[in-house]
Amino acid sequence: xxxxxxxxxxxxxxxxxxxxxxxxxxxxxxxxxxxxxxxxxxxxxxxxxxxxxxxxxxxxxxxxxxxxxxxxxxxxxxxxxxxxxxxxxxxxxxxxxxxxxxxxxxxxxxxxxxxxxxxxxxxxxxxxxxxxxxxxxxxxxxxxxxxxxxxxxxxxxxxxxxxxxxxxxxxxxxxxxxxxxxxxxxxxxxxxxxxxxxxxxxxxxxxxxxxxxxxxxxxxxxxxxxxxxxxxxxxxxxxxxxxxxxxxxxxxxxxxxxxxxxxxxxxxxxxxxxxxxxxxxxxxxxxxxxxxxxxxxxxxxxxxxxxxxxxxx
Amino acid sequence: xxxxxxxxxxxxxxxxxxxxxxxxxxxxxxxxxxxxxxxxxxxxxxxxxxxxxxxxxxxxxxxxxxxxxxxxxxxxxxxxxxxxxxxxxxxxxxxxxxxxxxxxxxxxxxxxxxxxxxxxxxxxxxxxxxxxxxxxxxxxxxxxxxxxxxxxxxxxxxxxxxxxxxxxxxxxxxxxxxxxxxxxxxxxxxxxxxxxxxxxxxxxxxxxxxxxxxxxxxxxxxxxxxxxxxxxxxxxxxxxxxxxxxxxxxxxxxxxxxxxxxxxxxxxxxxxxxxxxxxxxxxxxxxxxxxxxxxxxxxxxxxxxxxxxxxxxxxxxxxxxxxxxxxxxxxxxxxxxxxxxxxxxxxxxxxxxxxxxxxxxxxxxxxxxxxxxxxxxxxxxxxxxxxxxxxxxxxxxxxxxxxxxxxxxxxxxxxxxxxxxxxxxxxxxxxxxxxxxxxxxxxxxxxxxxxxxxxxxxxxxxxxxxxxxxxxxxxxxxxxxxxxxxxxxxxxxxxxxxxxxxxxxxxxxxxxxxxxxxxxxxxxxxxxxxxxxxxxxxxxxxxxxxxxxxxxxxxxxxxxxxxxxxxxxxxxxxx
Numbered sequence: 001x002x003x004x005x006x007x008x009x010x011x012x013x014x015x016x017x018x019x020x021x022x023x024x025x026x027x028x029x030x031x032x033x034x035x036x037x038x039x040x041x042x043x044x045x046x047x048x049x050x051x052x053x054x055x056x057x058x059x060x061x062x063x064x065x066x067x068x069x070x071x072x073x074x075x076x077x078x079x080x081x082x083x084x085x086x087x088x089x090x091x092x093x094x095x096x097x098x099x100x101x102x103x104x105x106x107x108x109x110x111x112x113x114x115x116x117x118x119x120x121x122x123x124x125x126x127x128x129x130x131x132x133x134x135x136x137x138x139x140x141x142x143x144x145x146x147x148x149x150x151x152x153x154x155x156x157x158x159x160x161x162x163x164x165x166x167x168x169x170x171x172x173x174x175x176x177x178x179x180x181x182x183x184x185x186x187x188x189x190x191x192x193x194x195x196x197x198x199x200x201x202x203x204x205x206x207x208x209x210x211x212x213x214x215x216x217x218x219x220x221x222x223x224x225x226x227x228x229x230x231x232x233x234x235x236x237x238x239x240x241x242x243x244x245x246x247x248x249x250x251x252x253x254x255x256x257x258x259x260x261x262x263x264x265x266x267x268x269x270x271x272x273x274x275x276x277x278x279x280x281x282x283x284x285x286x287x288x289x290x291x292x293x294x295x296x297x298x299x300x301x302x303x304x305x306x307x308x309x310x311x312x313x
Numbered sequence: 314x315x316x317x318x319x320x321x322x323x324x325x326x327x328x329x330x331x332x333x334x335x336x337x338x339x340x341x342x343x344x345x346x347x348x349x350x351x352x353x354x355x356x357x358x359x360x361x362x363x364x365x366x367x368x369x370x371x372x373x374x375x376x377x378x379x380x381x382x383x384x385x386x387x388x389x390x391x392x393x394x395x396x397x398x399x400x401x402x403x404x405x406x407x408x409x410x411x412x413x414x415x416x417x418x419x420x421x422x423x424x425x426x427x428x429x430x431x432x433x434x435x436x437x438x439x440x441x442x443x444x445x446x447x448x449x450x451x452x453x454x455x456x457x458x459x460x461x462x463x464x465x466x467x468x469x470x471x472x473x474x475x476x477x478x479x480x481x482x483x484x485x486x487x488x489x490x491x492x493x494x495x496x497x498x499x500x501x502x503x504x505x506x507x508x509x510x511x512x513x514x515x516x517x518x519x520x521x522x523x524x525x526x527x528x529x530x531x532x533x534x535x536x537x538x539x540x541x542x543x544x545x546x547x548x549x550x551x552x553x554x555x556x557x558x559x560x561x562x563x564x565x566x567x568x569x570x571x572x573x574x575x576x577x578x579x580x581x582x583x584x585x586x587x588x589x590x591x592x593x594x595x596x597x598x599x600x601x602x603x604x605x606x607x608x609x610x611x612x613x614x615x616x617x618x619x620x621x622x623x624x625x626x627x628x629x630x631x632x633x634x635x636x637x638x639x640x641x642x643x644x645x646x647x648x649x650x651x652x653x654x655x656x657x658x659x660x661x662x663x664x665x666x667x668x669x670x671x672x673x674x675x676x677x678x679x680x681x682x683x684x685x686x687x688x689x690x691x692x693x694x695x696x697x698x699x700x701x702x703x704x705x706x707x708x709x710x711x712x713x714x715x716x717x718x719x720x721x722x723x724x725x726x727x728x729x730x731x732x733x734x735x736x737x738x739x740x741x742x743x744x745x746x747x748x749x750x751x752x753x754x755x756x757x758x759x760x761x762x763x764x765x766x767x768x769x770x771x772x773x774x775x776x777x778x779x780x781x782x783x784x785x786x787x788x789x790x791x792x793x794x795x796x797x798x799x800x801x802x803x804x805x806x807x808x809x810x811x812x813x814x815x816x817x818x819x820x821x822x823x824x825x826x827x828x829x830x831x832x833x834x835x836x837x838x839x840x841x842x843x844x845x846x847x848x849x850x851x852x853x854x855x856x857x858x859x860x861x862x863x864x865x866x867x868x869x870x871x872x873x874x875x876x877x878x879x880x881x882x883x884x885x886x887x888x
Contacts, residue, residue, distance in 0.1 A: 255746070
């Protein structure tokens with residue numbers, strides 16, 4: 001065997017051991033990991049979620065008063081201080097996080113379950129179906145959001161529907177979800193308008209695939225990227241809106257804590273007992289910043305043009 | 314190269330120097346010599362500076378009409394522009410306003426027919442009171458006001474006892490009652506009733522809709538100049554006011570400021586002069602020495618924080634409430650409220666325990682013992698009433714209770730009004746926590762006062778019975794509780810919010826309308842005993858009639874009998 005043959009053999013072994021081509025998911029994950037803001041945001045969010053999940057380990061009951069210890073400043077015993085009924089603010093902030101984060105996730109769930117089907121139908125069928133659905137979306141988007149939220153919250157808390165009674169987490173989620181779905185619907189519609197004209201979709205039609213199959217299997221996966229990005233931003237939006245509603249007295253009612261109503265209750269003592277506002281405010285701040293950075297990271301990671309640029313096409 | 318660097322340095326230095334000079338010159342005060350003093354002859358004359366104060370309230374008044382709506386601000390601002398025949402001072406003494414004197418049996422103004430058990434009251438009016446447009450205030454205006462209220466179907470207690478209101482001459486009004494009516498002296502006065510101008514108010518529009526509700530013609534010390542909804546009302550001195558040399562302050566600005574911290578900051582910073590009904594933490598701040606604010610309170614109490622249970626299912630006046638209709642449950646609920654802790658720790662000591670509506674002199678000698686705070690006793694009483702938690706979920710179920718199906722859960726809505734602020738919210742949470750410990754679950758609500766006490770057709774929750782349990786404060790102006798007792802506890806009253814009906818109470822309320830003060834004391838105690846036995850409302854404690862006042866504002870005398878503005882014509886400014 002001469003040296004050239006050896007070289008060829010080595011080359012052959014190398015080609016046989018070559019890694020398979022990277023999937024889109026692994027490429028997106030790689031790109032996400034390269035976004036420092038997104039990674040820090042993810043870590044912070046995971047810490048916050050874990051802290052709220054394990055809030056039950058606190059030695060204090062979030063709703064039990066300790067009237068002799070009201071308005072205690074932050075200390076080793078009460079790291080966030082205590083509120084007007086002597087309740088441990090750290091415990092209440094962590095339990096409040098459960099409510100606020102739950103509202104955020106539920107709102108995204110509601111938004112996706114209404115926005116994705118409507119956007120898909122409008123974008124896929126076009127014509128009068130699209131026109132009607134888009135006018136509904138335009139009308140919904142034109143409603144002054146805060147006024148509508150307050151009105152809807154006031155109505156829903158008087159209803160006796162099984163899941164939306166009173167100022168429950170579900171009520172607030174429904175109220176917020178009703179207003180946020182049009183954004184997702186428009187996004188999905190835009191994706192459909194572009195993708196439905198592509199050749200592989202036409203090929204699927206020619207092969208006799210049903211509309212449902214084309215929508216769900218062929219077109220919708222192409223819209224996942226922007227929808228996921230929008231969803232992460234939606235979590236932040238929902239937390240902010242829940243805080244706003246609670247701040248105005250239309251959200252989660254005490255003694256159940258939420259970040260919004262903790263801030264609401266703090267407003268009379270901003271000067272005397274600033275910690276009542278600082279800690280829940282910080283939680284909202286960190287959560288919103290985190291999800292926004294995660295959204296940024298996902299947008300970069302899932303951007304098909306950047307992916308194509310990376311693989312040299 | 315060196316030359317150009319030097320040139321650049323010089324340019325930069327020059328520019329900076331120029332900027333500094335320009336800044337200093339432009340910031341310096343203008344030299345007096347440059348002012349065109351010669352062109353301002355008025356500057357040499359002494360100009361009286363207009364005096365002005367700012368009063369802060371959290372919400373718009375609905376109208377200048379205390380009968381129309383009762384948020385408290387209608388009456389407070391009504392005192393600025395309107396007069397009544399008679400009023401009550403902070404110590405409970407009656408004094409005439411539009412009237413020349415208060416009619417009494419002694420001065421012949423009141424004549425009682427002992428046989429028919431009826432009476433008449435003759436009001437003599439002052440002849441020196443004028444409306445802001447120069448017209449004289451006469452007996453026609455009193456009769457007009459009465460007729461306007463009757464025509465509009467308005468109701469307040471004297472209407473049930475009055476046969477007629479007639480003009481005798483321009484300054485004399487005769488009121489004929491169908492019974493002996495002890496509250497005759499405040500029939501055209503007190504905090505709710507003002508006298509309106511016949512020649513100005515639009516009678517066709519009617520008492521509840523007329524122009525006088527939002528553009529009143531003034532007979533009082535001030536004239537409403539401007540009303541910007543949700544922002545402010547401006548009042549200016551009424552030059553036609555009948556008291557010589559009054560009012561002392563030229564302008565009153567009533568600023569709508571909903572937030573307590575903002576009101577507190579404004580008063581302390583000198584941006585306002587009166588913080589109307591401050592929450593207790595603010596009062597604590599105003600009481601501290603060295604602050605730019607004073608604290609003032611009424612010599613007597615009035616506002617009693619009370620729990621109002623609905624005896625019927627929310628919004629359904631046919632079906633008894635499953636547990637609030639049971640007096641034993643109501644008693645247990647009262648036993649489980651730690652009133653002392655609420656007063657001492659949440660209301661910072663600004664309160665007095667109250668457990669019966671007959672708590673103010675002279676009707677407070679009935680020896681009704683103060684109820685004890687007893688959680689175990691409360692739980693035992695609930696068990697006795699057929700409410701017990703057998704499934705361990707922390708909420709009692711009906712097991713042999715009188716008014717509910719077996720297994721019904723002991724859970725209810727518990728609402729307060731938003732405007733009171735944090736002390737009431739914390740009290741609500743503390744009470745709910747206490748009840749939770751004995752198996753009573755609550756869903757806490759906070760409702761705007763304007764909704765809570767609105768008329769039924771406007772969605773008012775109270776008058777429509779659209780609530781289960783509410784907590785708010787109320788009390789009677791003046792010194793006679795008769796009207797309030799009728800209002801809250803008579804079966805014929807629309808304001809008997811909980812729809813509690815008791816025939817004995819109705820009979821005693823009728824007996825209470827007497828001029829025999831000794832007998833009234835006895836009747837008061839009979840009613841006090843019934844209220845204690847039945848607990849149609851659960852009274853907790855009296856909050857204080859208190860206000861924050863700037864150091865420069867003098868003459869403010871808070872009153873439990875009238876809004877603090879009752880003597881605004883006497884207020885002065887001390888710079």
